[in-house]
Every structure is written in structure tokens, then in C-alpha cells.
Amino acid sequence: xxxxxxxxxxxxxxxxxxIVRLGxxxxxxxxxxxxxxxxxxxxxxxxxxxxxxxxxxxQTNNLYELAVLRENQGKNIDQLAFxxxxxxxxxxxxxxxxxxxxxxTIVRQFFFDVYRKLVFEALCNSSDERLAGIAEKSLKETxxxxxxxxxxxxxxxxxxxxxxxxxxxxxxxxxxFTDELFFQDEVDQNVIExxxxxDNSNFKATWNSHVEHVLTEATLTIPSNSWQHxxxxxxxxxxxxxxxxxxxxxxxxAYPNMEW
Amino acid sequence: xxxxNIEELEREFQAKIDADIKIEPNDWMxxxxxxxxxxxxxxxxxxxxxxxxxxxxxxxxAPSLKRKAVLLAKVQDEAGHxxxxxxxxxxxxxxxxxSIDDLHSGKAKYSSIFNYPTLTWADMxxxxxxxxGAAIMNQVPLCRCSYGPYARAMVRVCKEESFxxxxxxxxxxxxxxxxxxxxxxxQDSLNRFWWPALMMFGPNDDNSPxxxxxxxxxxxxxxNDELRQQFIDVTVTQAEMVGLTIPDKDxxxxxxxxxxxxxxxxxEEFNQVIQGNGPCNKERIDARRNAKExxxxxxxxxxxxxxxRKKKELTH
Ligand SMILES: [Fe+2]
Ligand SMILES: [Fe+2]
Ligand SMILES: [Fe+2]
Numbered sequence: 001x002x003x004x005x006x007x008x009x010x011x012x013x014x015x016x017x018x019i020v021r022l023g024x025x026x027x028x029x030x031x032x033x034x035x036x037x038x039x040x041x042x043x044x045x046x047x048x049x050x051x052x053x054x055x056x057x058x059q060t061n062n063l064y065e066l067a068v069l070r071e072n073q074g075k076n077i078d079q080l081a082f083x084x085x086x087x088x089x090x091x092x093x094x095x096x097x098x099x100x101x102x103x104x105t106i107v108r109q110f111f112f113d114v115y116r117k118l119v120f121e122a123l124c125n126s127s128d129e130r131l132a133g134i135a136e137k138s139l140k141e142t143x144x145x146x147x148x149x150x151x152x153x154x155x156x157x158x159x160x161x162x163x164x165x166x167x168x169x170x171x172x173x174x175x176x177f178t179d180e181l182f183f184q185d186e187v188d189q190n191v192i193e194x195x196x197x198x199d200n201s202n203f204k205a206t207w208n209s210h211v212e213h214v215l216t217e218a219t220l221t222i223p224s225n226s227w228q229h230x231x232x233x234x235x236x237x238x239x240x241x242x243x244x245x246x247x248x249x250x251x252x253x254a255y256p257n258m259e260w
Numbered sequence: 261x262x263x264x265n266i267e268e269l270e271r272e273f274q275a276k277i278d279a280d281i282k283i284e285p286n287d288w289m290x291x292x293x294x295x296x297x298x299x300x301x302x303x304x305x306x307x308x309x310x311x312x313x314x315x316x317x318x319x320x321x322a323p324s325l326k327r328k329a330v331l332l333a334k335v336q337d338e339a340g341h342x343x344x345x346x347x348x349x350x351x352x353x354x355x356x357x358x359s360i361d362d363l364h365s366g367k368a369k370y371s372s373i374f375n376y377p378t379l380t381w382a383d384m385x386x387x388x389x390x391x392x393g394a395a396i397m398n399q400v401p402l403c404r405c406s407y408g409p410y411a412r413a414m415v416r417v418c419k420e421e422s423f424x425x426x427x428x429x430x431x432x433x434x435x436x437x438x439x440x441x442x443x444x445x446x447q448d449s450l451n452r453f454w455w456p457a458l459m460m461f462g463p464n465d466d467n468s469p470x471x472x473x474x475x476x477x478x479x480x481x482x483x484n485d486e487l488r489q490q491f492i493d494v495t496v497t498q499a500e501m502v503g504l505t506i507p508d509k510d511x512x513x514x515x516x517x518x519x520x521x522x523x524x525x526x527x528e529e530f531n532q533v534i535q536g537n538g539p540c541n542k543e544r545i546d547a548r549r550n551a552k553e554x555x556x557x558x559x560x561x562x563x564x565x566x567x568x569r570k571k572k573e574l575t576h
Binding site for chain 1 (some may be wrong): 332
């Protein structure tokens with residue numbers, strides 16, 4: 001039942017891209033967080049960051065499986081995860097940004113969690129039942145992630161002078177990647193029309209007020225002058241991304257076509 | 261109660277131990293028992309935490325989504341083991357922060373095996389198979405240790421370690437049955453880890469001066485050499501199952517003993533690694549010290565914030 005939609009893209013193609021993008025966000029952030037394992041500021045946080053990373057890798061797995069099921073483009077989930085070229089990944093630029101320090105990691109996570117919670121809430125009503133199921137499970141996880149990241153944003157913002165300075169710097173640096181959370185193109189238009197995906201422009205205001213509320217409690221401010229960057233959803237990444245991929249893809253590239 | 265003299269207390273204590281009655285944190289215990297146990301448990305805790313590093317080294321390079329998740333979960337389990345063990349040692353009066361500083365200064369020891377590098381993915385299999393395997397051999401008897409909190413921690417830890425051991429063996433058997441390149445990777449890994457794994461059981465019995473007292477106190481339940489032999493006997497069979505070769509030309513089944521005879525361990529290497537001269541001692545300790553130092557501002561912020569909130573609550 002392959003039929004064309006408005007922009008010469010089949011429904012299946014659009015839905016595939018849409019789910020792969022969701023999966024890419026989870027994978028790349030999960031990969032970044034996993035860099036913390038063994039190096040956290042306290043053992044309990046080492047465990048917490050690893051937990052979040054594990055949830056994200058689990059989401060990646062579920063989302064890629066669904067993508068492959070709905071539209072087989074000849075790649076299995078590990079080939080999707082490990083064997084695409086840089087420009088074929090369509091994750092948000094925010095999630096590929098380096099860990100820098102615990103403050104950056106938490107702010108990156110917080111911006112993402114607020115957004116992801118809204119996405120998954122809406123996706124619980126997707127006309128694709130299986131996607132709705134994944135969204136429901138992921139929403140539970142994301143609520144926990146958001147609680148964790150919000151609490152830390154507040155603690156660090158309203159902690160010591162040093163922690164305030166560091167976390168404000170992270171907000172200032174990462175803010176330019178937040179408009180991209182609401183990026184839309186023909187992929188989105190197609191899945192929104194069919195009730196498969198969500199219209200993220202609907203919750204931009206909610207995202208803003210939620211973020212502002214937490215930042216205010218943390219005594220932090222939103223930078224007033226910030227040119228916004230985008231490109232991830234079109235496969236145009238930041239310089240950090242190539243390094244992340246070369247590490248993540250090392251085994252699959254060095255030893256092609258093997259089972260592990 | 262303090263009318264009893266030390267000899268009487270010690271006699272009662274030993275009688276409890278002989279009767280397999282668990283010692284609990286508030287019970288009277290000889291100072292030597294407390295100190296020996298505290299050292300043993302904190303060293304074990306440090307080993308769990310330092311042990312996260314060699315495997316953590318491959319998380320970002322894991323070859324599939326499944327392997328990445330399994331490895332993350334495994335390393336996270338080790339962090340959990342570290343936490344229970346620090347808590348168990350705290351029941352004996354351990355100061356966790358001070359003991360971690362001792363680790364960073366080189367004063368406190370941890371298992372020598374974690375000072376070896378992880379050079380290929382196969383090492384993720386070998387470590388699970390041999391290192392978690394050796395840990396189980398060491399720790400299963402400790403589930404019957406005389407000190408209650410340690411014995412209980414070991415029950416929980418051993419369950420997870422045997423899970424890790426099976427996962428590791430699964431990785432190794434997959435490689436051993438895979439392509440020629442994979443099989444070679446598994447064999448190379450076994451070659452590098454075999455002898456260091458045997459060293460995990462500690463010095464030979466005749467060079468292990470504290471063992472007799474520890475066995476009498478039931479904080480050690482088998483000798484180093486007994487455990488090492490058990491490990492070898494089990495592991496040789498497993499290596500044969502997957503067609504890998506144990507790198508020991510003296511390894512031979514001894515019908516009379518019902519065990520394998522094996523070659524001489526390089527105790528000079530063992531001593532060097534224990535003294536800090538292993539291939540990765542510096543890297544491991546630096547990584548832990550950096551984690552602590554780089555996290556100082558985070559811990560300070562959390563404390564400052566908690567203080568502020570407390571004050572706020574008081575004024576409201
Ligand atoms: Fe462990
Ligand atoms: Fe252990
Ligand atoms: Fe383990």
C-alpha cells in the first residue's frame with residue numbers, strides 16, 4: 001500500500017525517516033552519556049547517568065526496529081546504528097555536543113528531556129499503535145530523566161558561585177541549539193497529516209515556559225542574544241560528530257560483516 | 261557488661277564463630293578482626309570501582325546495540341557492588357572518603373588484574389569469563405563469611421557476578437566460533453589475561469602469612485591455592501569447549517590428584533603490579549582521582565544547595 005503524499009515522498013519513507021530521527025537522537029545522546037561511565041562526580045551519579053544512557057540505547061533499539069519493520073531500506077538495526085555516513089544521521093545538534101563537564105551534560109540533558117517529554121506525550125496518541133507503545137514506555141523513562149536533570153540544574157544553578165558560573169556558561173553555549181528542537185520539514189508534514197507523528201510547533205511555548213520556570217528557580221538566565229544553529233535534521237553536523245562516529249563505528253568498520 | 265576480661269570476650273567470640281553464628285555490627289569483636297575485615301572489604305570495594313575502568317574503556321566502541329547495553333549494565337552493576345561493599349565496610353567504622361583518598365594515594369590496594377589494559381573487544385568476553393569467573397570462586401565461599409553484612413553483600417554480588425561470567429563466556433564462544441580473525445582475537449585475549457587471572461587468587465599459601473588467622477575467623481574460607489586450583493580445573497574445560505588454547509605448556513591432567521597440574525606463575529610480575537608498576541596502574545588511579553577532583557565542584561554545589569534549602573525551611 002505504497003502511495004505518494006504531497007512531496008513525492010511515500011508515507012512509509014516519511015514515517016521511516018521520522019522514526020529513525022527519533023532513534024538517532026536517543027542513540028547519540030546515549031553514546032555521549034556512556035562516556036561518563038566510571039568517571040562520574042560521585043558513584044551515585046555515575047550510576048544515574050549510566051541508567052539514562054541505558055534507557056536511551058533501549059529506545060534506539062525499539063525505534064530502529066520499528067523503522068525497519070515499517071519500511072525495509074535494506075539495513076538492520078545495527079547497520080542503522082553503526083554503518084551510516086555522517087550526513088545520513090539526522091539527530092539534533094544538541095545531542096552530539098560534547099560532555100565538557102557535569103554542568104554541560106546536565107543542561108544538555110535538561111533541554112532535551114523537556115522536549116522529549118512533550119514529544120512522547122503526544123506520540124502516545126500516534127495512529128501507529130506500536131509507536132504509541134514505544135512512546136508510552138519511553139515517556140515513563142523520560143519523566144524520570146527530566147526529574148533528575150531539573151533537580152541538578154536547580155542544585156548547580158543555586159549551589160555555589162562556581163557551580164552557578166559553570167552551569168550558566170553551559171546554558172549560554174547550548175542555547176543556540178534549542179530552536180532546532182522545533183525544526184520541521186516534509187518528513188514532519190507527512191507524518192503529522194496522517195496522525196503518525198506529532199506537530200512539535202504546538203508545544204514550543206510549553207517548552208519555553210517549562211525551561212524558563214526551572215532556570216528561574218535555579219537563578220539562571222536565558223541568553224538574550226543568541227543566533228540559532230540548525231542542520232542536524234538535514235545531516236549537517238557540528239565538528240564534534242565525526243569523532244563521535246569514528247569511535248562508535250570502530251568495530252563495525254574495522255571488522256565488517258561479523259557477528260558479535 | 262565490661263566486667264568480662266578480653267580473654268573471655270575473645271573466647272566467646274571464637275565460640276560464636278565456631279558455631280557459625282554471624283557477627284553483626286554492634287557485637288563485640290577483636291580489634292584485629294575488625295581491622296582485617298575492614299581492609300578486606302574496602303579493598304574489595306576499590307576493586308569493583310577501579311574494575312569499571314578497563315571495561316568502561318570499550319563502552320563507546322561496543323560493536324552492536326545489544327553489546328553496548330549489556331556492557332553498560334555490567335559496568336553499572338560493578339558500581340553497585342562498590343556501593344554495597346563501602347556500606348558494609350562502613351558498618352565496621354570505615355571512613356569512605358578517607359579510604360578512597362588512600363586508594364588514590366596508592367596506600368590502599370585493589371585487585372591487580374585491573375592494571376592490565378583492554379586492547380580488543382575480545383577482552384570484554386575474556387574479562388567476564390575469567391575475571392568475573394575468578395571473582396566468583398573467591399566470593400562464593402565468602403557468602404558464608406562470619407561477618408553478617410559482608411556475607412549478605414556477597415550473596416547479592418555473587419548472583420550478578422555469575423551472570424557477568426556467563427555473558428563474558430558467551431562473547432568468547434561467539435568469537436571462538438566466528439571468523440578466523442575473531443577466533444584469533446579471542447585467543448590473543450586469553451593469552452594476555454590467563455596468567456594475570458591466576459594471580460587474582462593471591463600469593464601461594466606458604467607466602468600468605470595472614471591466611472591462617474583469617475580462616476580461623478571465617479573471613480576467608482579456602483586457601484589461595486585451593487581456589488586457584490578449582491578455577492583452573494573449571495576453566496580449562498570451558499576453554500576446550502570453545503576450542504581455545506590455555507597458554508601454559510605445562511598444563512596437564514593429573515589423574516592421581518584429579519586436577520590439572522600447571523606451570524609456574526611469574527610472581528615477580530605479580531609483585532611489581534601490586535607495587536604500582538603494572539601496565540595501567542597509573543592510568544587507573546589517575547582516572548579515579550580525576551573523577552573525584554573534577555567532581556568536587558558538583559559535590560560542593562549539592563552541599564551548598566542542601567544547606568540553603570535547610571535554612572529556607574527554618575525561616576518559613
Ligand atoms: Fe563486581
Ligand atoms: Fe567482585
Ligand atoms: Fe562482575
